Amino acid sequence: MKYILAFEGIIVGIIAGSLAIIYRLAMAYSEITLEYILAFGSTHIWAMAAWFGVLTLMGLVVGFLLKWEPMISGSGIPQVEGELQGCFKASWHRVIIGKLVGGIICMFGGLSLGREGPSVQLGAMGGKGFSRIFKRINIEERYLITCGASAGLAAAFNAPLAGTIFALEEIHKNFSATILFSAMTASITADFVSKYVFGLSPVFHFTVTGFIPLKDYWLVILLGVLLGFAGVFYNTVLLKSQVIYGKFRGLKPEFRPVVPFILAGVLGFTLPQVLGGGNTMIQLLGSGKLVLSGMLVLLAVKFIFSMVSFGSGAPGGIFFPLLVLGAYIGGIYGTAASAYLGIDPVLINNFVIIAMAGYFTAIVRAPITSIVLITEMTGSFDHLLALSVVAIAAELTAGMLNGKPIYDCLLNRILANRNDEPVIDSIDKILISTKVRQNAMIHNQSIADIDWPDSCLLVSIIRQGKEIIPKGNTVIYAHDTIVALTDEKDTIMINEVLREMCEEHEYEFDLKLSQSRL
The missing domain is CATH 1.10.3080.10 (Clc chloride channel)
Structure with missing residues (x-):
C-alpha cells in the first residue's frame, strides 16, 4: 500500500x-x-x-x-x-x-x-x-x-x-x-x-548581511507576542468581514464580488502597489527605500483591501497576502527598533523574514509549517533559530488569547451556512482490515481488555485462512488479520489508530531480548 x-x-x-x-x-x-x-x-x-x-x-x-x-x-x-x-x-x-x-x-x-x-x-x-x-x-x-x-x-x-x-x-x-x-x-x-x-530561485529575495545578536533576542520574543495579538485580530476581522457582507440584504451573494473589483479599480489609479497578492509590496520592502510612514500606509490599506476581497467570497487565498502583511509588520518593527533602540539597520530585513513566520503561525496555528515555509521561500537556513523563537512566541500568545486556526473557523462557517447535512454520515460504513504484527500492542490480549477507538466495531478475525467471530474472551495473536467496521468519515483516523495498535513495537522487542539475555 x-x-x-x-x-x-x-x-x-x-x-x-x-x-x-x-x-x-x-x-x-x-x-x-x-x-x-x-x-x-x-x-x-x-x-x-x-x-x-x-x-x-x-x-x-x-x-x-x-x-x-x-x-x-x-x-x-x-x-x-x-x-x-x-x-x-x-x-x-x-x-x-x-x-x-x-x-x-x-x-x-x-x-x-x-x-x-x-x-x-x-x-x-x-x-x-x-x-x-x-x-x-x-x-x-x-x-x-x-x-x-x-x-x-x-x-x-x-x-x-x-x-x-x-x-x-x-x-x-x-x-x-x-x-x-x-x-x-x-x-x-x-x-x-x-x-x-x-526556475530554481526562491520566492522572496531579501538581502541579509548580518544576524540578530543573541543578546537582542528579547526583541524577537516581543515581536512574536505582538504577532500573536495581530494574528488573532486578523482572524477576527476576516470572519467579521463575511458577516458584514451578509448584513446587506439587498446585496445577493452573486453580486458581492463586484465590491472588491470596484475597490481594486479605485486603488489601481491611486495606490496600485496594494493590488494582487503583494509581489510589488514585497519588492518595495526588500529595496529598503520605504520610510516608516510609507510602510504604515501600505500595511493599513493592504489589510483593509484583503478583508474586502476575501470577505466577498471571491475565489482566492489568504496565504500570500498575510505573509506580505507579516513582512510589513516586521519591517515597521525593525525600523522602529533601529530608530529608537539602537538596533543595526542592516538587521531590518531579518525582522521582516521572521515576522512572516510569526504572523502565519498566529493566524493558521501551524508553527512547523510556518518555519519550514519561510525557510524554503527565502532559500536560507540561517534564520532557523529566530524563526523558531518567534513562531513559538506567536503560537503561545495566540493560544492564550483563545485564537482559533483560521481554516477551522472558515470551515465551521461554511458548515453553519449550509442548509443541508453533511453528505457523509454514520449511515455510510466501511470495513478496514489490519494485520497484527509480532510484539504489537494488542498481541496476546483478549478483545475485552483492549481499549478500542470510538466509532469502531471489530467484526471478524482472520487466522490461518479461517474466519473467527470475535467475542469478549477471544485472544488476538500475531499474524491475525482484524477486520473492523467504522463510519466512512472516520476512516482515516481509525485506520491510523488500528495500524498503530497492530504494528511491531521495537522498544518492547528490545526490552524482551535484553531480559532473555539476562
Missing part, C-alpha cells in the same frame, strides 16, 4: 504541479496586462471609465461562477479539509474549472488574494479526479486528495517540504509514515515540474 501510494503520489504531483503552473502563469500575465491597462487608463479618461465597466462585468462573472459551483469560494483549503472530514463531496471537475477561471479573473482584476489556496484546492481535486477515473477505494482517495493538496502548495511556493508538512499538520491533521511518504513524493514531483518552468 505504501509503495503503491508513493507511485500514485508521483502521478498526482504531476497533475497538481501542472494545474498550479497554469494558475501561476495566468497570474503573471494578468499582472503584466493589468499594469499596462492602469498606465494607459491614467492618461485617458475614457479608458479609465471603460475599465470600471470591465471590472463590474468581471465581478458579475465571478459571482455567477460562485453560484454555479459554491465550493470554489474563498481559499479552498477549508473545503479540502471538509472533504477529508466527510462534510461534503465536491465535484472535482467543476471545482477545477471554476477555480481556474474565477481565480484568474480575480487576479486580472487586482483583488488582494493569493495563489496558494487555489493551488491547494486544485491539487486536491486533481488527486480526487485521478482516484475517480481509476476507481480507487475511499480511503485511498483521501490519501490522494492529501497528496494533491501537498503538491499544490509545493508548486505554488517552490516549497516541497512545507507542502508536505502543511498537508499533514493542517489538512490531514495526522502524521503517519504512509501519508508522509506519499505526500512527499507528490510534493517533490510537483516542485520539480514547477521549477522546470519558473
Whole structure:
C-alpha cells in the first residue's frame, strides 16, 4: 500500500504541479496586462471609465461562477479539509474549472488574494479526479486528495517540504509514515515540474548581511507576542468581514464580488502597489527605500483591501497576502527598533523574514509549517533559530488569547451556512482490515481488555485462512488479520489508530531480548 501510494503520489504531483503552473502563469500575465491597462487608463479618461465597466462585468462573472459551483469560494483549503472530514463531496471537475477561471479573473482584476489556496484546492481535486477515473477505494482517495493538496502548495511556493508538512499538520491533521511518504513524493514531483518552468530561485529575495545578536533576542520574543495579538485580530476581522457582507440584504451573494473589483479599480489609479497578492509590496520592502510612514500606509490599506476581497467570497487565498502583511509588520518593527533602540539597520530585513513566520503561525496555528515555509521561500537556513523563537512566541500568545486556526473557523462557517447535512454520515460504513504484527500492542490480549477507538466495531478475525467471530474472551495473536467496521468519515483516523495498535513495537522487542539475555 505504501509503495503503491508513493507511485500514485508521483502521478498526482504531476497533475497538481501542472494545474498550479497554469494558475501561476495566468497570474503573471494578468499582472503584466493589468499594469499596462492602469498606465494607459491614467492618461485617458475614457479608458479609465471603460475599465470600471470591465471590472463590474468581471465581478458579475465571478459571482455567477460562485453560484454555479459554491465550493470554489474563498481559499479552498477549508473545503479540502471538509472533504477529508466527510462534510461534503465536491465535484472535482467543476471545482477545477471554476477555480481556474474565477481565480484568474480575480487576479486580472487586482483583488488582494493569493495563489496558494487555489493551488491547494486544485491539487486536491486533481488527486480526487485521478482516484475517480481509476476507481480507487475511499480511503485511498483521501490519501490522494492529501497528496494533491501537498503538491499544490509545493508548486505554488517552490516549497516541497512545507507542502508536505502543511498537508499533514493542517489538512490531514495526522502524521503517519504512509501519508508522509506519499505526500512527499507528490510534493517533490510537483516542485520539480514547477521549477522546470519558473526556475530554481526562491520566492522572496531579501538581502541579509548580518544576524540578530543573541543578546537582542528579547526583541524577537516581543515581536512574536505582538504577532500573536495581530494574528488573532486578523482572524477576527476576516470572519467579521463575511458577516458584514451578509448584513446587506439587498446585496445577493452573486453580486458581492463586484465590491472588491470596484475597490481594486479605485486603488489601481491611486495606490496600485496594494493590488494582487503583494509581489510589488514585497519588492518595495526588500529595496529598503520605504520610510516608516510609507510602510504604515501600505500595511493599513493592504489589510483593509484583503478583508474586502476575501470577505466577498471571491475565489482566492489568504496565504500570500498575510505573509506580505507579516513582512510589513516586521519591517515597521525593525525600523522602529533601529530608530529608537539602537538596533543595526542592516538587521531590518531579518525582522521582516521572521515576522512572516510569526504572523502565519498566529493566524493558521501551524508553527512547523510556518518555519519550514519561510525557510524554503527565502532559500536560507540561517534564520532557523529566530524563526523558531518567534513562531513559538506567536503560537503561545495566540493560544492564550483563545485564537482559533483560521481554516477551522472558515470551515465551521461554511458548515453553519449550509442548509443541508453533511453528505457523509454514520449511515455510510466501511470495513478496514489490519494485520497484527509480532510484539504489537494488542498481541496476546483478549478483545475485552483492549481499549478500542470510538466509532469502531471489530467484526471478524482472520487466522490461518479461517474466519473467527470475535467475542469478549477471544485472544488476538500475531499474524491475525482484524477486520473492523467504522463510519466512512472516520476512516482515516481509525485506520491510523488500528495500524498503530497492530504494528511491531521495537522498544518492547528490545526490552524482551535484553531480559532473555539476562
